[in-house]
Amino acid sequence: MKIGPTVNGVSREVDVPAHHTLLSMLRDNLGLTGTKECCSEGECGACTVILDGQAVNSCLVLAPEADGAEIVTIEGIDHPLQRTFLEKGAVQCGFCIPGMIVAAKCMLDANPDPSEADVRKALEGNLCRCAGYKQIVEAVLAAAEASR
């Protein structure tokens, strides 16, 4: 099935089986391996991408649903978050980080002046086993301040 999403600002055309997910289309067909797979059931947030302005778990989106949609992945993001995550020591193994940054960016786009509770709410669907949560919250708040 031919799917025509715009990914990170570039129009793409991909031919994938209809039952494939947006996640596998990005990783396997488009070579954009920055978005990660972990739980495959929408619980961990590692696969978070932005679809038409909303943060979604791409493992739960069928590839055909992305036809004609605007997708933003970690590769398409250039944001103060990426600096503050490093400055605040929020990155350890790094596997959850693309999902975290995408989810955080999506929140900051809608809410540029979040409280700590807002940040925790926005990221409650992103698991981090290294558990750098405290530093992640600090990084998001610092990025919010840097963007103002």
Add this chain to the structure above:
Amino acid sequence: MTRSGGSERATGAQRFTADLRIDGALHVKLVYVNCARARIVAIDKSAAAQVAGVRLIAAADDFPKPMPRCGPAYPDRPLLAVGETKFFGEPVAAVCAETEDAAEEAASLVRVEYEELPAVLTIEQAVASKSNAFGEWRFGWGDVDAARADCVVENTYTFPMVTHFAIEPLAMMAEGDRNGVTIWSPTQHPYVLQRVVAAALDWPVSKVRIVAPDPGGSFGGKAWPKLEPLMAYLALMAGRPVRLVLSLAETIQQTRRTSASIRIRSGFDAAGGIVFQDIEADFLLGAYADIAPRTVAKACYAACGPYRTANARIVARALLSNTTPATAFRGFGTPQASWATESQLNEAAGRLGIDRAEIRRRNLARKGEAFIPGDTPSDGHWEQALNKAMAAIGWGAPLGPNRGRGLSFGIKSSSTASVSNAIVRLHGDGSASILTSTSDMGQGARTVFTQIASRELGIPPDRIAIVMGDTAVTPFDSSTSASRSTVFMGNAILRACEDIRRQLRAIAAELPPRADSEADHEATVGPGDYERLLKRYYGSVRGEVIAVGTARSPYLPDHPLGGKPTFWEVMCAAAEVEVDRETGMVRIVRLALASDVGKALNPEHVRSQDEGAAIMGIGHTLMEQLILDSHGRIVNCGALDYRIPTIQDTPAEILSETIENEDGPGPYGSKGAGEGGVLAIAAAIGAAINEAAGVAIRDLPITPERLWRAIHVA
């Protein structure tokens, strides 16, 4: 210094194992049966073989006889189940196909006829079955039976089955022919994997290459060989590279921590001094030994904690079962042992009317004191950790309603009988490369090694490359474990740098004096001189200076652990909690951590590791457990039902401190760190809950249901 490899991780550029591709690789899917233990009657591949794109369907019959068996210490695990499966998740067949879809479809069409057999799933069942005993260790000193105590506390504590749940599931690739095989696996110990794969193939180690990309979290779950030996065979049988990416559910089936039931009888004098510890610990291994026996021995050896203990008797047993093979997991048995011993101190303090911090102060081994007779004495001022934790938590300050505080120590031995080699190459332009087989799984090894080399050679960090994880390139390291790498690999790098400086001085001495006023004098070779010196020495062909550094702790065959600890990793943790009596929910108001690290080479990394480990400990204390049904199937085998701490589960306030007396054996007086946080948390939170709710719970996890029942039903 900003984390090395950090910007790659923040932009999605970092390539983890599942992000790598080999042209022409076949996709592998494993076939399992739907219970823990079963006799395999027949395997019918015919329907599966019809699926377009299937190239190989391998089962036990396709392998050499007898089936090769693997294990890091005990080679007991077959590549695929032979005649019988022994745990839920043990593969019985492997399908290799051109696409993932084809492999998945074919795997679902492999017909396995099986007969379910009775399974041993719990410690009670394993103890009752005579054939499940794997090993027993006895440690101790003094005479427990003759010891006279004023107060005896006797309890049984249990620790559940929990799983690593790294956000990166297991993934691996293999490629090769009779001339050699290469395995890609995010392993913490490339050289252990090399040895085990070579043994499985009956090949020399020199024909096996392990490439180890940085793990996306490991915590011990990617440390010891699992499915890689199978992958080596599949690559050779298929004549094609093979790629296996497990789902999270499959990964959960493959690795867990040993669970335990610990009966402990502790004797105290009226002043709270520890008179004896009488410990009988049963640890439940899985179907195959993996490295779990060592977790039992190592943790129980130091089960009395960092305290002066007049008499001790420790009997530790490892029991096999039809469950997921238990393996290494951050803490390596010590979280289980600490949960018991530290909780005993808390109870004794209550009975004797002694403050629960004070009872520790009275018993804490002083620096230089051999708290385990004949072994490495206390190597730190541990009372400083106690003081800092007490101050940070506000010990003794008035508590609000339904609130309580608890405090606990955790102590873990470093690696024993280990060795690390490092190669340092000073290039012709004065930049440098470090070759090391340490695995950077988030603890920040890359960064710390860069810092050491930068300081020793005077080269800016951005001119230093760290090459890791390739047995064809990076020299031998026994393991990335036991919080050892800053000390051992750090010292190896430091020594290699010292040798670089020595070689440079020798080069300078060999060169004739320069015509101009600036002489290349033996004593004054600095980083600004490197390029010039090497140009003068080698000429236009250029050249480099190369050095090897080694750090080793001696192998002592008569020592119960094979060698003495090089340092002790010690953490004091204190928790303040608030209990909701109506729901059993526990809110951690404040957590204080004080770890004795000798010297924090990268304070931010130490803090991240200590706090991250503590939150992981909150997981096994309050919410994590693998739940099995009567068939031995893991019922909560995924992210939906196996709950690890989320961003909403962290303490409202975490205060972490370090004790830095520069008294460690590592570079600049450092010791190891990274596991301390997970050792002490359970007993600290347990004691806090005890004070807040007036109930003593000795079984983890302290779920809301368990706490509610303890408050309302007992």
